[in-house]
Every structure is written in structure tokens, then in C-alpha cells.
Amino acid sequence: MSAVSATDTDFLTTVRDIAERVAAPNADMVDREARFPVETVQALREARALSALVPVELGGDGVPFETVAAACFELGRRCGASAMVFAMHQIQVACIVRHVGGEPWLADYLRRVANEQRLIASVTSEVGTGGDMGRSIAALTEAGEGRLSFEKQAPTVSYGAHADDLLVTLRRGPEAEPGDQVLVLAQRDQTTLRQNGTWDPLGMRGTCSPGYLVSATLPAEQALSTPFPRIAAETMVPVSHILWSHLWLGIATDAFDRAREFVRAAAKRNPGEPPPAALRLSQLLSELGLLRAEVRAGLTDFLEMSAEPGRPRLSTMTAAVRFNSLKIAASEQAPRICQAALGVCGIVGFKNDTPFSVGRHLRDTMSASLMIANERIHQTNAGLLLIAKEV
Ligand SMILES: Cc1cc2nc3c(=O)[nH]c(=O)nc-3n(C[C@H](O)[C@H](O)[C@H](O)COP(=O)(O)OP(=O)(O)OC[C@H]3O[C@@H](n4cnc5c(N)ncnc54)[C@H](O)[C@@H]3O)c2cc1C
Numbered sequence: 001m002s003a004v005s006a007t008d009t010d011f012l013t014t015v016r017d018i019a020e021r022v023a024a025p026n027a028d029m030v031d032r033e034a035r036f037p038v039e040t041v042q043a044l045r046e047a048r049a050l051s052a053l054v055p056v057e058l059g060g061d062g063v064p065f066e067t068v069a070a071a072c073f074e075l076g077r078r079c080g081a082s083a084m085v086f087a088m089h090q091i092q093v094a095c096i097v098r099h100v101g102g103e104p105w106l107a108d109y110l111r112r113v114a115n116e117q118r119l120i121a122s123v124t125s126e127v128g129t130g131g132d133m134g135r136s137i138a139a140l141t142e143a144g145e146g147r148l149s150f151e152k153q154a155p156t157v158s159y160g161a162h163a164d165d166l167l168v169t170l171r172r173g174p175e176a177e178p179g180d181q182v183l184v185l186a187q188r189d190q191t192t193l194r195q196n197g198t199w200d201p202l203g204m205r206g207t208c209s210p211g212y213l214v215s216a217t218l219p220a221e222q223a224l225s226t227p228f229p230r231i232a233a234e235t236m237v238p239v240s241h242i243l244w245s246h247l248w249l250g251i252a253t254d255a256f257d258r259a260r261e262f263v264r265a266a267a268k269r270n271p272g273e274p275p276p277a278a279l280r281l282s283q284l285l286s287e288l289g290l291l292r293a294e295v296r297a298g299l300t301d302f303l304e305m306s307a308e309p310g311r312p313r314l315s316t317m318t319a320a321v322r323f324n325s326l327k328i329a330a331s332e333q334a335p336r337i338c339q340a341a342l343g344v345c346g347i348v349g350f351k352n353d354t355p356f357s358v359g360r361h362l363r364d365t366m367s368a369s370l371m372i373a374n375e376r377i378h379q380t381n382a383g384l385l386l387i388a389k390e391v
Helices: 006-033 038-046 065-078 080-098 104-116 228-269 277-307 317-345 359-365 374-387
Strands: 120-123 141-144 147-154 165-171 181-187 191-196 211-219
Touching (some): 006 038, 006 359, 038 080, 065 080, 065 228, 065 277, 080 104, 080 228, 080 359, 147 165, 165 211, 181 211, 181 228, 228 277, 228 317, 228 359, 317 359
Parallel strands (some): 120 165
Antiparallel strands (some): 141 147, 147 211, 191 211
């Protein structure tokens, strides 16, 4: 990871403090009650962390991307759901910041994100296309007087009931092909959310992600002029996979730490006799090291590709395969590590109320392979591997 400046260190110190002081003590309750981590998000708002990626000239703090990724890791260590909410919001901000172009409304919107610490949710998945982000069924339609409207059946909208705004993928118009998509920023006061069903999942319970029928009418300027396929390739896909993988690494790291505490406690009880689980802990460390290395390498590659003028490499098949592979590897390795930590701790890891509990960690990381199904990503990669010149 690149060197961080004093401001970056301050930002990371602040988020780490919020993670330890606010997210950690509420994590079990957030999980048990499947409730939004309201205290943590409020603390992040007060620290102006929701506009971390907004450039200074637009009123934000201009925190480097790698520091925001490190913040996802820190939050993930203490509360997976809080980290996922933070990461998903930062993904939406990154899409706007990196593709704001010369659009005055969007620049002004980013100022509002900074001033009001607005929380942005994501509406890419759709009933009928599932996790295929590159196709939409719902379309923008003319609503007269320079306004547009849409209605989208969204199967999963994390923190939809708590968001100030939503970033939505749609077909450009009623006649457009499924892949001819635009990204639209819908403000909450322009939007109606009709909840479909409940939210009582296995893990990531605090993300509060039921389905909604999302409908809105809004001025045409709220549709980003950069075509969505470009936003997806240069920003949404790689940034999602990098920030998600950082928080999954955070969860897995805490599971490892709990396993290590368990082994140390066992060693103290029987000095001079290494506990049998110590060997499994050593094996677990090497598994964690693999995850850590892949997550860091993915970040480094993205920073390098982003630093090039016009970011041409991010739109290549090589880049698509690279960041898809990061997602698959991290989403499979994180729950594996949590399960191995459970194997180290045994019954006190299985129980939900001990210092060595890792059930929440395991359940939270089990969502990773579903967030855009790994099978779907494998199929994309399989096709690209046949034609990409290098990977
Ligand atoms: C905790 C959490 C929060 C989320 N929050 C949001 C959010 O805020 N906004 C949002 O837009 N989305 C969100 N999602 C993502 C969204 O819910 C799912 O990605 C999307 O609904 C896909 O649903 P699905 O699992 O039915 O997958 P689908 O992609 O529809 O796939 C259905 C099944 O088919 C399989 N499959 C699909 N394609 C292939 C293939 N090519 N080959 C073989 N098998 C295949 C899959 O493995 C899966 O078993 C979230 C997901 C999770 C887990």
C-alpha cells in the first residue's frame, strides 16, 4: 500500500476509533436484531467520512482511495454490516466523482454530499436479470418538461429505508437494448420505495436489504452522461470488488484474531504444553496471508491503472478478468478462514456469546459469493479467457 499523508492517517485513525468504540459494541445487537447500524453511520457522518472521496475543491476531504479501502478493512474487523454499508456508499460516491465530467448538477450534488453527509444506496440488481449488472429491464421514460421517470423491481436494496439518495441502473429509454444503460441519481424526495417482503437473512443482517419497487420522477440532468458500461468497467466493478474484499479481509482477520486469543488462553492454562490447536492456527495464518496478498495486489493494480491518463487499461478484458478474479478469490477465501477459525476455537467459537465467537463472521462472509453470484462471474471470465490477449 502506498504511503499515507498526515491527513490520511488522521482519517484512518478516526475510522478505526469509530470501529472500535461504536461499531464493535453494537455489532452483536445489529446482527441479532437485523437492524441498521445507526450509531456507527451517525459517527461516520459526524467525522465527515461519507464525503471522504469527494475532492477538496467540491467540499470533501479528498482522502485517497487506498485509505478508504483501509477504512473498510478496519470497520470489517468490528462489524461486517457497518463495513458493507460504508463500502457500498463509497462505491456510489466513487462512481460520481470519477465520472462527474463537466456536469454542473453532479458537481453541485457532490458539494451536498459533503455538506449534508448524504448516504447513497445502490440499485443495480433487478428482478429478471438478477446480479447481471450489465443488463436492465426497467427503462427511463419521458415525463415532460425535461423530466424523466422510471419504475424498477429491485430484489435487494441495502439500507434503502435509511438512504438519502439512490444510484440506479436503467435502460436509456423504452426502445433501448438491455445493455444500453445509464446511471441515474434519484433523491429520496423524488422517489417512492414500496417494500416487497422482509429482511431476515443468514448474514450481513445489519445492511437491512429487502426488495423494493423503486419509482421516481426527476430532472433529466440527474442521469449521468457517461454511458454506464464505461462507469462499470472503470469504476463500479473494480471499486466494488476492492472495497468488498477489504471488508471481507477485515472480518476474516478478526476471526483469526479470536482464534489466536483462544490458543493463547489454552497455552496459559497449560504452560509448557503447546495446545493442539496451535498447529491449526499456524495453518490458518498462511490462509489469511493468501487473502491479504490478493486483496493488496488487487488494490495496487487498480491504483496503477487509475493513475494512467484516460484510464484506458481499466476498460480492457485483462482488467475485467483481473478484478473478477479478485472478487471470486476473496469471497471464497474469507468464509473458508472463518470456518477454519471455528475449527480452532471449537464450541466456544460456535456459541454466540463468548470472546471467541465467530458465527457472525462466518455468516457475514457467506454472503460474499452471492453478491453478484460467483458462477455468473466465472461464466464472464470463462468467455474472456478465450479471447483476451493477456491476463
Ligand atoms: C448482503 C447483500 C446485500 C446486497 N445489496 C444490494 C444492493 O444494495 N443493491 C443491489 O443492487 N444489489 C444488492 N445485492 C445483490 C443482489 O441481491 C444479488 O446479486 C442479486 O439479487 C442476484 O440475485 P441472485 O442471488 O438470485 O443471483 P442471480 O445472479 O440471479 O443468480 C441466481 C442463481 O443462478 C446462478 N447463476 C447465475 N448465473 C449463472 C451462470 N452463468 N452459471 C451458473 N449459475 C449461474 C447463481 O449462482 C444463483 O445461484 C446484495 C446482495 C447481498 C448478499
